[in-house]
Amino acid sequence: MKLSEFELDVMQIFWEQGPCSASAAHKVISESKKTAYTTVKTIVDRLEEKGAIKRVGNEGRSIVYSAAVKQEAMSQSVLPDFLKRFFGGNSRNLVAHLIDDEKLSEDDIEYLQHYLANKKSKK
Amino acid sequence: MKLSEFELDVMQIFWEQGPCSASAAHKVISESKKTAYTTVKTIVDRLEEKGAIKRVGNEGRSIVYSAAVKQEAMSQSVLPDFLKRFFGGNSRNLVAHLIDDEKLSEDDIEYLQHYLANKKSKK
DNA sequence: CTCAAACTACTACATTTGTAGTTATTTGAT
């Protein structure tokens, strides 16, 4: 299943906040980007068509949808290409990049050190 | 500058192998995917239009192009969205995912442990 | 009960993307 960028942005809502309606999703999207309700609804429709979300009930007359695919699964399928396209397929480069980029807090670093140590001992 | 997936695949060639012609790029692409020469040429034309590559000379009657943007710069600009869309914006999750995924060799792990240690000491 | 607001389903349309054909031109081998 291949999702577009906008579709992924909407999926993010379902993944983070759990089941919700198109208008709820619209409210979230609106916070970061001026968008018509129908635009978001179209994306929701397409996500349903693609099988990425499914109807799980109603709330008043709104349809409530819920993610039908896990974020993990999507990540897994996209990561290899991403890695190839931007980091020459080398995850070490990506990780180094992340570390350099101040994207990791000291806590994160500690966490990862333990994580790595644990991984190594299991090999 | 926003590049499509196919455009990025072609950029990968310029980034990895340095300057080359459209037909050279076509040969590389053909290895992994049956594609007409003109298809690759179109992508090369679009990359030039977008300013991602530039002409640096000729070879026989072929035009030789070279990357005009660094892979690093592209990565940098795309990573935040990627992170947000697939890992809830949390790089720690991404790194953990990479580690779990057997995408890192023991060597890589050692390397990263040092990298992390070094980073921590600088904070 | 009534009616405006909210919501769904459907349609529309410009742009981007993947894919490749056509035409004209250049070049290198004979």
Add this chain to the structure above:
DNA sequence: ATCAAATAACTACAAATGTAGTAGTTTGAG
């Protein structure tokens, strides 16, 4: 010098994507 092969430049087109309008339906407030 000639001609086939390679290449450039341009054109074409279907599918996907971002964006939103319209028409019809449901509902909840008064």
